[in-house]
Structures are given as structure tokens and as C-alpha cells.
Amino acid sequence: xKPAPFDYVATKTVAExxxxxxxxxxxxxxxxxxxxxxxxxxxxxxRPTLLVDVNDVSELEYIRIDGAGGAGDAGALAVGALVRQAxxxxxxxxxxxxxxxVFRWIGHAAIRNRGTVAGSIVHADxxxxxxxxxxxxxxxxxxxxxxxxxxxxxxxxxxxxLTTSLAADELVTDxxxxxxxxxxxxxxxxxxxxx
Amino acid sequence: MGxxxxxxxxxxxxxxxxxxGEGRYVDDLKLPGxxxxxxxxxxxxxxRVRAIRTERAKAHPAVTAVFxxxxxxxxxxxLPLFGAVPPGLAARVAVTMxxxxxxxxVRDVARHVGEIVAMxxxxxxxxxxxxxxLVEVDYxxxxxxxxxxxxxxxxxxxxxxxWGDNVAVRFTTGFGxxxxxxxxxxxxxxxxxxxxxxxxxxxxTRGVVARWDARDGSxxxxxxxxxxxxxxxxxxxxxxxxxxxxxxxxPDVGGGFGTKANGYPEDLLxxxxxxACRRPVKWTEDRREHMTGSAHARGQIHDIEIAARRDxxxxxxxxxxxxxxxxxxxxxxxxxxxxxxxxxxxxxxxxLAVECTGVVTTKTPNAPYRGAGRPETVFAMDRIVDCLARxxxxxxxxxxxxxxxxxxxxPYEIDIPYRDGNPLVYDSGDFRANLDAAVTAVDYAALxxxxxxxxxxxxYRGIGxxxxxxxxxxxxxxxxxxxxxxxxxxxxxxxxxxxxxGHETSFAQVAADALGIPLEWVTVVGGDTAAIxxxxxxxxxxxxxxxxxxxxxxAGQVREKLVAAAAALLEAAPSxxxxxxxxxxxxxxxxxxxxLARVIxxxxxxxxxxxxxxxxxxxxxxxxxxxxTYTSAVHIAxxxxxxxxxxxxxxxxxxxxxxxxxxxPIIVEGQIHGGVAQGVGGGLLEEMVYDEQGQLLTGTxxxxxxxxxMELPPIETVHLEFPSPRNPLxxxxxxEGGAISPPAxxxxxxEDALAPFGxxxxxxxxxxxxxxGLVRGASSRGGIGGAAPPITK
Numbered sequence: 001x002k003p004a005p006f007d008y009v010a011t012k013t014v015a016e017x018x019x020x021x022x023x024x025x026x027x028x029x030x031x032x033x034x035x036x037x038x039x040x041x042x043x044x045x046x047r048p049t050l051l052v053d054v055n056d057v058s059e060l061e062y063i064r065i066d067g068a069g070g071a072g073d074a075g076a077l078a079v080g081a082l083v084r085q086a087x088x089x090x091x092x093x094x095x096x097x098x099x100x101x102v103f104r105w106i107g108h109a110a111i112r113n114r115g116t117v118a119g120s121i122v123h124a125d126x127x128x129x130x131x132x133x134x135x136x137x138x139x140x141x142x143x144x145x146x147x148x149x150x151x152x153x154x155x156x157x158x159x160x161x162l163t164t165s166l167a168a169d170e171l172v173t174d175x176x177x178x179x180x181x182x183x184x185x186x187x188x189x190x191x192x193x194x195x
Numbered sequence: 196m197g198x199x200x201x202x203x204x205x206x207x208x209x210x211x212x213x214x215x216g217e218g219r220y221v222d223d224l225k226l227p228g229x230x231x232x233x234x235x236x237x238x239x240x241x242x243r244v245r246a247i248r249t250e251r252a253k254a255h256p257a258v259t260a261v262f263x264x265x266x267x268x269x270x271x272x273x274l275p276l277f278g279a280v281p282p283g284l285a286a287r288v289a290v291t292m293x294x295x296x297x298x299x300x301v302r303d304v305a306r307h308v309g310e311i312v313a314m315x316x317x318x319x320x321x322x323x324x325x326x327x328x329l330v331e332v333d334y335x336x337x338x339x340x341x342x343x344x345x346x347x348x349x350x351x352x353x354x355x356x357x358w359g360d361n362v363a364v365r366f367t368t369g370f371g372x373x374x375x376x377x378x379x380x381x382x383x384x385x386x387x388x389x390x391x392x393x394x395x396x397x398x399x400t401r402g403v404v405a406r407w408d409a410r411d412g413s414x415x416x417x418x419x420x421x422x423x424x425x426x427x428x429x430x431x432x433x434x435x436x437x438x439x440x441x442x443x444x445x446p447d448v449g450g451g452f453g454t455k456a457n458g459y460p461e462d463l464l465x466x467x468x469x470x471a472c473r474r475p476v477k478w479t480e481d482r483r484e485h486m487t488g489s490a491h492a493r494g495q496i497h498d499i500e501i502a503a504r505r506d507x508x509x510x511x512x513x514x515x516x517x518x519x520x521x522x523x524x525x526x527x528x529x530x531x532x533x534x535x536x537x538x539x540x541x542x543x544x545x546x547l548a549v550e551c552t553g554v555v556t557t558k559t560p561n562a563p564y565r566g567a568g569r570p571e572t573v574f575a576m577d578r579i580v581d582c583l584a585r586x587x588x589x590x591x592x593x594x595x596x597x598x599x600x601x602x603x604x605x606p607y608e609i610d611i612p613y614r615d616g617n618p619l620v621y622d623s624g625d626f627r628a629n630l631d632a633a634v635t636a637v638d639y640a641a642l643x644x645x646x647x648x649x650x651x652x653x654x655y656r657g658i659g660x661x662x663x664x665x666x667x668x669x670x671x672x673x674x675x676x677x678x679x680x681x682x683x684x685x686x687x688x689x690x691x692x693x694x695x696x697g698h699e700t701s702f703a704q705v706a707a708d709a710l711g712i713p714l715e716w717v718t719v720v721g722g723d724t725a726a727i728x729x730x731x732x733x734x735x736x737x738x739x740x741x742x743x744x745x746x747x748x749x750a751g752q753v754r755e756k757l758v759a760a761a762a763a764l765l766e767a768a769p770s771x772x773x774x775x776x777x778x779x780x781x782x783x784x785x786x787x788x789x790x791l792a793r794v795i796x797x798x799x800x801x802x803x804x805x806x807x808x809x810x811x812x813x814x815x816x817x818x819x820x821x822x823x824t825y826t827s828a829v830h831i832a833x834x835x836x837x838x839x840x841x842x843x844x845x846x847x848x849x850x851x852x853x854x855x856x857x858x859x860p861i862i863v864e865g866q867i868h869g870g871v872a873q874g875v876g877g878g879l880l881e882e883m884v885y886d887e888q889g890q891l892l893t894g895t896x897x898x899x900x901x902x903x904x905m906e907l908p909p910i911e912t913v914h915l916e917f918p919s920p921r922n923p924l925x926x927x928x929x930x931e932g933g934a935i936s937p938p939a940x941x942x943x944x945x946e947d948a949l950a951p952f953g954x955x956x957x958x959x960x961x962x963x964x965x966x967x968g969l970v971r972g973a974s975s976r977g978g979i980g981g982a983a984p985p986i987t988k
Contacts, residue, residue: 002324
């Protein structure tokens, strides 16, 4: 269970990463938290010829709330693609009861420390929590490629299990969610055979 | 024997290093010049290997060697076979049994996905895997044989041509007049039950390291095995070396469960690679390999019938069963016969007829896994007992109370031989006492009241009972050497190695008591063929009884030698000398107290004179254990089932059991907890699923679900102690017991919870799809309440 050979490029900016993806074409993959990709590499189920590592692209490490109207707990949330799940969980603890609850259900502490919010969303595993949140919260992702930038709404993102409408050369830079206002009600339930 | 430590909850001495990550496993071993192996494994369930081309792999710059069967033919002796029919069994049961040599590398036909076709040795594991992809194999696919019943029928594609069919084991046995009993019985219930294929899943996968020493022509191999001496014997046969030139070491091993008590191709291939390459070689199994390359287990079908009087008195059981053995039959009668010998368990049943068929299929070979036939047979029996209760409109508890054997019935003979050929006679216990203890502990009556109240509100809770009687600690022996060093400390060596059972604690308790020294002075060595020349190994709940008893006897003999030496030094009669806490003294004369180190020092010869006694403070005992001791338990599961999602939640799980005298309650409870966890896996989560082409569909932990702490309820235990008369410690085996009853208890609980739907649970694991299917089927038959018989006393 060791990966097949691949080329590897560590990038420091979005521009570098997008350029590398453009060069790699269909056989390039983005490496961020690696919580899904690395096991697939090890099992040789995924065999990219190029891995574009974005772990040093610090411009993607932000959590912003826009148009909060002073409430501080609602509005359009923008999460940079390198934000770890644990980081957003810490942010959400005081600000978003819904998100705070959801993160408890994701993997284990070690997985949340490494796994990114955007990574889970674009991996498109129907058993994962964050895609459901993206759909429920009217979310979208911002994708950039050498061809430009576009925003893809959640309802247009998911085509099938583990399949999105993103192209191989597109890098998701940003996740957008509309958080429900504090006075609104919410619920989160999950049936899983195993946690 | 002073019992200072025996029976005490001594914290496990080995845990400090395990919890700190300081254990040392096979994969931790680093040797200079180490090479790494990877294997080319068959992607087909059944295929003739037409040609293997290794040139491209050999040309890889990191590759040292590539081996096929033809390359290693001189060493390719058949892998070890187990489970021959012992004379005592053959005399009473006509067993047809076929076994076939299995080789470490495919010679001509691959018979399961994952069977090893070629071995690549390279500078690193990753590079070896790259090169393995360059080996080209021409396969001619042959028909897969997957369904166990169909595989045994005439006309099925034959897996081993020389057999003519796929039936590896067949026998009938029983006693009494079953036909008459069924004819005359007021009530008869029958059902087909399917126990899925599920497996032992140690956290540490298997691994082998081998080093050939050209200086003296000796081999040392480290192997994550439960059976170092069996591995040694296999190597002796294949390599033609005497045992003293082959040292097999099992260092810390992270779980075994029987999976590592099997004979494996890699046990031979890695040593052979080390000899051929003249360099040390390592292989650590990865989880993907483990899923198809390590033994599978379970996988049975039972067509079982029970006859009873209207008052619930059981009259007869008839069972026709099929055991899926996988591609080979290296375990002979073990799984089929274990299944049959444990069918009746705690019940008094005067008539029995069993027809057992063990069949080979093109799947990973099966081997004993924690329970080894018992969870399967208990599932069939406890399910049909609950079906009978429903038919009789009787509470399943009342039906069991009526038919369970009690202490006054024991010793009790089931009139067929045990697997070892000896009479099957329960030695001690009180199975109804187990039941009553369990029922009291869970407050069964309160649970029944709560069940009725909640049902009215649409909440479905159920209670499931399962009981077993288990032959544990199969012999014929496990040896022990006890040796005292110059400080008076002891080393205990035994062939029974630990995979987490806590031998370094429990065996030390036994030895320290028998020697009269502090526990801290005892070092336990298991898993090294250089430490003791003969051994059997750790499996079948056998170590406490077999090794523990030999340790007890050997340590007693060493104590006698110490007493003799102390008596000479103290100028006292040996009968007046006592040893305690590491000191010798004359009874009633505390001033005479001498440290054992002084006694030992004084026994050594000096220039002036020979020692007063020969300073031989060592004894080796291979105590004979002719047959098994019988452990028993009752498990009660309390569950809640959501009919909308099919989710099953365990609310409470209780085990009331007897494993004789407890050496260490913490360790016994740990064994039960671990066993129950694996039983919950079998009941709710785990299944090795094959498609019709014999491809494994559950080859990763994404598909094969093992329970974690999150899925497990708190497990309560009640200890009953009925000492075994069959060994000097009065102990019985408890390694497997926890895993035996959970599938049956959970299935009974789920059926009980969904009783208003009139469903019948016939298989495990009870995943949401299965539970929803049952509920849907019930709804289409007329819905809830349609056919639910009320339960009355």
C-alpha cells in the first residue's frame, strides 16, 4: 500500500498552483489535507502523475463573514480553501451553533486537524457532513483556473457520488455559506453504521 | 500454595509500554542491509497461470530478485496441515475428510483472489510494489465457486481436480432416536440460518522479517504469529535444517484472534528470500493484502429443526449444516467438528442428529477465529430456541430456564466425542445459574415492563438472550521452563506467546505465588523458540490452563530445590523451611531469614569446597492436558431498533459467565470486552462480501466495518466461579468466550424489538438494509401488529 510514482510540486501562491494544474491537465491532483487523497494514492486507486501541494498557499487561510449586519453570527461566510476543519470548528464554537454541531460528527480530532473544509466539500462523498451543509446553507464554491474564475452553486456542484462539475485544472479557492441567523431554528441528524 | 497474587486484579505490567508507544513489533525491526518484499497476488478467484514473465520487473534498478514457484521449487514443500481426525473420534464418527497440499506460491492454479503468484524483493517496499506491477502473468480464468451449498452439489466446478468434488469434510453424528422424537413431538420449528463470513481483524497486520547467517548456516525469523513452534516446524520441513538452526521470534504482537495462528505462505517465503538473496528481508502486510491474504472465518448455513413438548421441554434437535472452508482445507475437521460439538450448549436435549458438510470455495481460506465454529452454532441454536419460544407463546427466558442444565446435572455427557476424541463431558458449572445471574443483573422483568410501555409510544426495544458452553484449552500440552537467576529472580519461558492477553502479568502471578517471590521478580518470555524447544502456541482459549498449569507445577519444583538449598544452609529440615517474598527462613524463627540471593550464592562451588547442593534452580514441565475444560456464559443484549432507518442501538450488554477460578479479574474482563466487541461486529457490522465472480467487494475499512469504541455499549460482567477439576489451578479458558454469543443475543434482541411486525431474523450482520428489509417485508404482509403473537409466561 504505497503510492505509484508521481511528480510533485509545492506551490506558495494561487497563481502558481493554478499554473501547475494547467500544466498537469487531467492527471493532476490538488493535495491539501490529504485525508481522502492519500489513502487513495496508497491503495493505487488514484494514480495522478502530478500532485500540486497547496499547503503553503497562505493566502487561502482566511475565515471572513460578509454583510453580517452587526449580529456577527449570520450572513455570508467565506472560508479559504486551506482552512482546516478544526480551525473552522473553533471559529464556529462561539458564532455558529449549526456548524459547531456539524464538526463534531466529522471524523476524529486528527482528521479535523489536517482535513480542509474545501477538501471535504469537493471530495463529494455523500456520507460526508460538509456537502450536506453546503447544500442546506445555499452555499457555493469559487474555482479558479488558467481560464479564469467562476462561482459554482452547491446545487450545480454535485453530479454523483464522488463526482463534481469541477474541471481537473480548477482549484477551489473559497467556500461560501449563508449562515442562518441566530434566531432561526436548525437541526442536524445523521444515521451512520459506524462513527 | 500461597495465593498472594492469584485472583488479584494486578494491573497489566505490559500496558505501560503499549500505552506509551514503546512496544516493539515486527515492523519496528531495522536490520543493516534490509531488503523489502512485495507480492504479486491473483486478481482472479480461480485461474490457471499459463505464464509468468518477470524480465521487466527484474530490470527495475531497485530490484534484487523476483521469484516464482519454479524459481523456488526446491523449497516449495506443502504448507502445514492441521485438524487430522484423532483416533478417539474416528472410532465413533465416520468422517470423510480430504486435505490437499497448498504451496506458498501458486504452482499452476490460483484458487482465490489474493493468492500469491510471485515475490519481488527490492530496496524499499514502495519500489518493490512498483516492480510487482511490472510482472506479467497470463491467467486463464476458471469458473468461480462462491455459493457454499451449490459448491457441494454434484456438477459444481471442481476446485481441486484430484477430489472429484468440493466436499472436504462430511460426517453425520448424534444420539438417541431423533425420528421418533420428532414424530411424537407436539411442537416442531425449523428455519435456515446464515452466518456471514467475517474475520479476525488484528490492529497489527501480519509481518515477517528473516535473516540468514551464512557463518553458521542458521536462520532467525521474526514473525507476528501466535504459534512460533508451528512456524519453526514448517521451516524445518521446507529448509531441511534442524530446529536449533531456526529461531522463530514473535516480539510484541498486536492482536491475533486465530488469524495469526494459521500457517501462511509468507512464513516460508520471506526466510527463503533471505537465504536466496543473502540479505535480511522484511515484509509487512498492508491492510489491503490482509483482507484477501489473511485467513477468513465464519460463513455457515444451518437448516435446523427443534422438537418440543407443549410445555417447552426440548426433545430433539436436527441440524444440517454447511461450512464454507474457502479455497483449501488446511484446518481439517476443526471448524466443522467444533460447530457440531457445541451445538446443544447449555440445553438438555435427549436426541440429536447432525449432518455436516465442509465445502471448499474460491475464496480466501478459512481458519479458526475467536470461537471457531461456536459463534455460528450458537447463533443457529439460540435463534431456533427463540423461534420455538415464539411458537409456544412462551417467554424465551422461561423456555431456557426450563431446559438449561444445572450444577446438579454435572458432570454431564453429550453422547458424541469431543474434537480431541475424548468423551464430551461438561466438567463443572451451572448454566441456569449463569442465566439467573444475568437476568437478575439486567432486571429482566423491569426491561419487559419498559418494553411494553415504550411500544405503545412507537419505541421498539428488545431483549435478546444467548448462552453457550465452550470446550476451552485444548491440549495436549504447553510447556514451561522456570529458572532462577543469581538474584533470586525468575524467568518463565513458555511456548504460549501473547498477542495482548496479558501473559506477562497473569503467568507472573502464578509463578510468583508458587515460588514465593515478589511479582516484580518474574520475567515472562513467550514467543521465542530458543527459550523453550517445544510448544503449541496461543489459541483456542488454551494458555491459562495449559501454560498456566505447567508454570505452576514447574515453579513448585523450583521452589522445592530452593527449599533444599536453604535447608542445607540453615541446617534445618526442608519441611521446616519456608519461602516467602523472596526470603527463606526456618518456620517460627524469623531471625533465620535469608534473601534468596544468599541461598543461591551459597550453593555455588568455591575453591575451598563444592556447593552443599547442585545449584540447579530450574525446572521444565510439559503437563499433559488430555481434554478440554468447559467455560459457560449467558449474554443479554438490550437494543433499540428504529424501524424507519433500520438502525440498531445497543443500550445495555451483560455477560454472566463461569471460567473457573479467576487468575486476574481485570484481564478476564478485558478478554470479555474484546470478545464482545468482535461479536458486536459480527452481529451488526462486519461481512466479507463476494460477488458471483469471487471478487471481494469489502476489501477496505470503508466497506468492511469493524466496531470502534463509539459503537460499543458499556459491558457489564458477572463472574461465577466453578473451578475446573481438570487442572491444578481450577481455571478454564476465557479468550474466545466474549465473541461467541453476541450475534445470537443481538439477533434475538432485534427480533424481539420488532415482534409487533412479526418478523424473523435469519442472518447477520443486522445492518440497516437487512433490518429495513425485514420491516418492509412485514408491512407488505399486512403491517404492524398483523401477525404478532403475544408473549405470555
